[in-house]
Amino acid sequence: MPAGDSAGAEARRQLALADAHANAAAEARAKAARFGIAELTERRTAATLAPLSGVGYHLLADRGWPGSRTAQVDLVVVGPGGVFIVDTKAWRDVSIQGDRVLRGQDDVTDDLLALADLGYAAEAEFAEVGLAPGEVRPVVVLAGRHGINERVGPVRIVGEKDALRHIASHGTRLTPAQVDSVLARALSYFPQVGASPPVNVAVPEPLVPSPAGSFEQEALLSEDEVQAALLEGILASPIEEWMSFLHPGQAKLVRRSFNGPARIRGSAGTGKTVVGLHRAAYLARTRPGTVLVTTFVRTLPGVMRQTLARLAPDVVDQVEFASAHRFALGLLKERGVTVNLQPQQARNAFERAWREVASDGALGRSSLERRYWEEEIDYVLKGRGITRFEQYADLTRTGRRHRLTVEQRRAVWALFEAYTRELRARRVHDYQDVILLADAELRRQPLDRYSAVVVDEAQDFSCAMVRMMHALVRDSTDGLTLIGDGQQSIYPGGYTLAEAGVSLAGRGVVLDINYRNTAEILAFASRMVDGDEFADIEGVVARGDVPGNVARTGPDPVIEQCVNRAERDRLVVGRVRSVTATVGTSAGDVGVLCVTAKGVERAADALRAAGFPVVLLSDYDGAPVDAVKVGTIKRAKGLEFKQVLLADVRADQLAGAEPPREDASRERWQLLRRELYVAMTRARDGLWLGVI
Numbered sequence: 001m002p003a004g005d006s007a008g009a010e011a012r013r014q015l016a017l018a019d020a021h022a023n024a025a026a027e028a029r030a031k032a033a034r035f036g037i038a039e040l041t042e043r044r045t046a047a048t049l050a051p052l053s054g055v056g057y058h059l060l061a062d063r064g065w066p067g068s069r070t071a072q073v074d075l076v077v078v079g080p081g082g083v084f085i086v087d088t089k090a091w092r093d094v095s096i097q098g099d100r101v102l103r104g105q106d107d108v109t110d111d112l113l114a115l116a117d118l119g120y121a122a123e124a125e126f127a128e129v130g131l132a133p134g135e136v137r138p139v140v141v142l143a144g145r146h147g148i149n150e151r152v153g154p155v156r157i158v159g160e161k162d163a164l165r166h167i168a169s170h171g172t173r174l175t176p177a178q179v180d181s182v183l184a185r186a187l188s189y190f191p192q193v194g195a196s197p198p199v200n201v202a203v204p205e206p207l208v209p210s211p212a213g214s215f216e217q218e219a220l221l222s223e224d225e226v227q228a229a230l231l232e233g234i235l236a237s238p239i240e241e242w243m244s245f246l247h248p249g250q251a252k253l254v255r256r257s258f259n260g261p262a263r264i265r266g267s268a269g270t271g272k273t274v275v276g277l278h279r280a281a282y283l284a285r286t287r288p289g290t291v292l293v294t295t296f297v298r299t300l301p302g303v304m305r306q307t308l309a310r311l312a313p314d315v316v317d318q319v320e321f322a323s324a325h326r327f328a329l330g331l332l333k334e335r336g337v338t339v340n341l342q343p344q345q346a347r348n349a350f351e352r353a354w355r356e357v358a359s360d361g362a363l364g365r366s367s368l369e370r371r372y373w374e375e376e377i378d379y380v381l382k383g384r385g386i387t388r389f390e391q392y393a394d395l396t397r398t399g400r401r402h403r404l405t406v407e408q409r410r411a412v413w414a415l416f417e418a419y420t421r422e423l424r425a426r427r428v429h430d431y432q433d434v435i436l437l438a439d440a441e442l443r444r445q446p447l448d449r450y451s452a453v454v455v456d457e458a459q460d461f462s463c464a465m466v467r468m469m470h471a472l473v474r475d476s477t478d479g480l481t482l483i484g485d486g487q488q489s490i491y492p493g494g495y496t497l498a499e500a501g502v503s504l505a506g507r508g509v510v511l512d513i514n515y516r517n518t519a520e521i522l523a524f525a526s527r528m529v530d531g532d533e534f535a536d537i538e539g540v541v542a543r544g545d546v547p548g549n550v551a552r553t554g555p556d557p558v559i560e561q562c563v564n565r566a567e568r569d570r571l572v573v574g575r576v577r578s579v580t581a582t583v584g585t586s587a588g589d590v591g592v593l594c595v596t597a598k599g600v601e602r603a604a605d606a607l608r609a610a611g612f613p614v615v616l617l618s619d620y621d622g623a624p625v626d627a628v629k630v631g632t633i634k635r636a637k638g639l640e641f642k643q644v645l646l647a648d649v650r651a652d653q654l655a656g657a658e659p660p661r662e663d664a665s666r667e668r669w670q671l672l673r674r675e676l677y678v679a680m681t682r683a684r685d686g687l688w689l690g691v692i
C-alpha cells in the first residue's frame with residue numbers, strides 16, 4: 001500500500017475517533033445537564049427544608065426507592081408532623097386543573113403515580129409500628145415556584161417556597177419517642193444509596209465540575225419567613241396521640257380491604273370509633289367520591305366531624321357526617337318526596353289508635369304495659385319495614401324475650417293498622433316512616449354518590465336503617481363498614497343482618513384492648529352486664545366481648561347513698577367541684593349523665609345555680625367548650641369524659657340486684673343495665689354514682 005494511502009486512512013481513523021469522542025461528550029453533557037438540574041433543584045429543596053431540623057425533623061437525602069435497584073427518593077422528612085416523601089420536579093410551565101397535572105399541553109398526572117404508590121407502600125410499612133396511614137404524605141415540590149398548595153389524589157403539590165411552611169404547618173402530631181420509632185423504620189425502609197457506578201468511557205477520567213454556581217443565589221425564604229413558618233407549626237395545638245399513632249393492629253385494620261360489607265366489633269372503649277374515623281379518612285383519600293359516616297344519635301356526627309377535622313384536615317371535606325334520620329330527610333328533600341315528621345302528633349295518633357282498638361282487647365288485658373306494644377310496632381314491625389301480616393305471623397322476634405300468642409300478634413297487627421290510619425289521616429310521619437320512605441326511594445332510584453359508608457354504633461340501627469345504608473354501596477369492596485358492640489344495645493328488639501340483606505361472610509374483626517377506662521371502672525361497669533345474653537346482628541346469641549387488655553388503673557368508683565333528691569343535687573355539685581379542683585381536669589372534662597330527661601333538668605339546674613357553666617349534650621356539637629356536659633345516657637353514646645357522674649340511679653338498678661323473672665320485665669331490666677354500662681364506660685379516670 002502506498003505511503004499516502006496509509007496516512008489518509010489514519011487521518012480518517014483519527015477523525016472518526018474524534019467524532020466518537022465528540023458524540024460521547026455531547027451525550028455525557030446532556031446527561032450531566034439533566035442530573036445537574038435535578039441535583040441542583042433537589043439540593044435547593046433540601047436547603048429550603050433544612051431549618052426543620054431545628055424543630056425535631058430528620059431529613060434523609062438521596063435514599064434508595066424501596067424495591068428499585070436504581071431509583072432514588074429525593075428526600076424523606078420524618079418529624080413531629082409525620083413522614084413526608086419529597087420529590088422535587090423542575091417543571092416550568094406546569095398547571096393543575098382539577099385532579100390533573102399538565103406540563104404545557106401534556107398531561108403528566110401519571111408521573112405522580114409512582115410517588116403515590118410509594119406513599120401507599122410506605123403507609124403499610126409504617127403501620128407496622130402503629131403510624132396512622134394519613135401521616136405518610138407524598139409531596140411534590142415544584143422548583144422555583146411559589147404560592148402553590150394543591151392536592152392531586154394522595155399527592156400534595158407545593159411550590160419550593162411553600163414547602164417549609166407546608167411541612168411545619170402540620171404541627172406536633174407525633175411525640176419524640178414516636179418520631180424515633182418511625183425514623184428507625186424509615187432508615188431501614190429507604191436504604192442508603194451506594195456510590196455511583198464508575199464512569200465507563202475510553203477517555204481520560206473527566207473532571208467533574210463543581211455544582212452550578214447559581215445554587216447560592218438569592219435565599220428562597222428570608223430568616224423571618226423561616227421563623228414564622230416554624231413558629232406556626234410549633235404553636236399549632238397538639239393533637240391527641242391516637243389521631244396519628246395507633247396500635248399496629250388498628251393501623252393495619254384502617255387500611256385492610258374487605259371484598260364486601262364488613263363488621264368491626266369490640267367492647268366499650270376498644271377504639272372502634274377511632275378506627276372508623278381513620279378508615280373513613282383513608283377511604284376518602286384513596287378513592288373518588290364521598291364517604292358517609294353515620295350513626296344513630298343526632299349530635300354524634302357533628303362531634304365526629306370535629307374530630308376528623310383535626311385528625312385528617314386534608315380530607316374532611318370529602319367525608320359527610322349525618323345521623324341516619326338526617327341523611328334520610330336530606331335524601332327525601334332532594335328527591336322531592338313530601339315528609340312531615342311530627343313526633344308529638346305521631347304519639348297522639350298512637351294514643352288514639354290504642355284507645356280505639358287495643359285498650360279493651362287482648363293487648364290492653366295482657367300483663368304487659370302499653371309501652372311494650374308501642375315498641376313492638378316501632379322496632380319489630382316498622383324497624384323492619386314489615387307491611388304484611390304474613391311476614392309478622394311467624395317472625396322470629398329477635399331480642400324480644402316475651403313470646404306472643406297468635407291472638408296477640410293479630411291484635412298487634414290491628415293496632416298497627418289503626419296507628420297507620422291515624423298517621424295518614426293527620427298527614428304526619430313518625431321517625432320510622434322517614435327511614436322507610438328513604439329506603440323505598442333508594443330502591444326506586446339508587447344513589448351513587450358514596451364510595452363508602454361507615455356506620456358507627458351500628459347496634460343502635462334498625463334493620464331498615466342498615467338496609468338503607470347498604471343500598472348506597474351494596475356489596476362493593478370496602479363499601480359498608482359496620483362498627484359496633486351488641487353489648488351496648490339499649491333499644492328494644494333486634495334483627496339479623498340477613499334480614500337486612502347484608503352478608504358478612506366472615507368479614508369481621510374484633511378489637512380487644514380497652515384504651516379508655518381504668519381497670520377499676522371497667523370491672524365495676526362490667527358487673528352491669530355480667531352474664532347478659534343478647535341477640536347479635538350476626539344471628540347468634542352473644543355474650544359480649546371482653547377486652548383482653550386494660551392498660552390503665554385508677555381509683556375505685558364512688559357510690560354515694562343519698563336520702564333524697566335535694567341531697568343528691570348537693571352531692572353532684574360537690575363532686576363536680578372536687579374533681580375540677582384537681583390539676584388537669586376542668587369543667588369540660590366532666591359528664592353528668594342521667595337515665596331520665598327529668599334527671600338532666602335537675603342536675604343542670606343544680607350545677608348552674610352553683611355557678612358552673614353547663615352545656616346540654618343535646619346541644620353539644622363537639623367544639624371544645626369548657627362547660628360541664630349534662631345529658632341523658634342515650635345522648636352520651638360514643639362520647640367520653642375524664643370524670644363521669646351518674647345522677648339519677650336507683651339502688652335497685654345497680655349490680656347485685658336480682659333480675660325480674662317475668663320475660664318482658666327482664667328484657668327491660670337488661671336494657672336498662674346495658675344503658676348504665678354504656679354510661680359507666682364513658683368514664684376515663686373517675687366514676688361517681690349518686691344513688692337513692
Ligand SMILES: Nc1ncnc2c1ncn2[C@@H]1O[C@H](COP(=O)(O)OP(=O)(O)OP(=O)(O)O)[C@@H](O)[C@H]1O
Pocket residue numbers: 241242245246247250266267268269270271272273274275485488515516637638639640681
Ligand atoms: N391506639 C390508641 N392509643 C391510645 N389511645 C387510644 C387508642 N385507640 C383508642 N384510644 C383511646 O380510646 C378511646 C376510646 O376509643 P373509641 O371511642 O374509638 O372506642 P369505642 O370502641 O368506639 O368505644 P365505645 O364503643 O365505648 O363508644 C379514644 O377516645 C382514645 O382516647
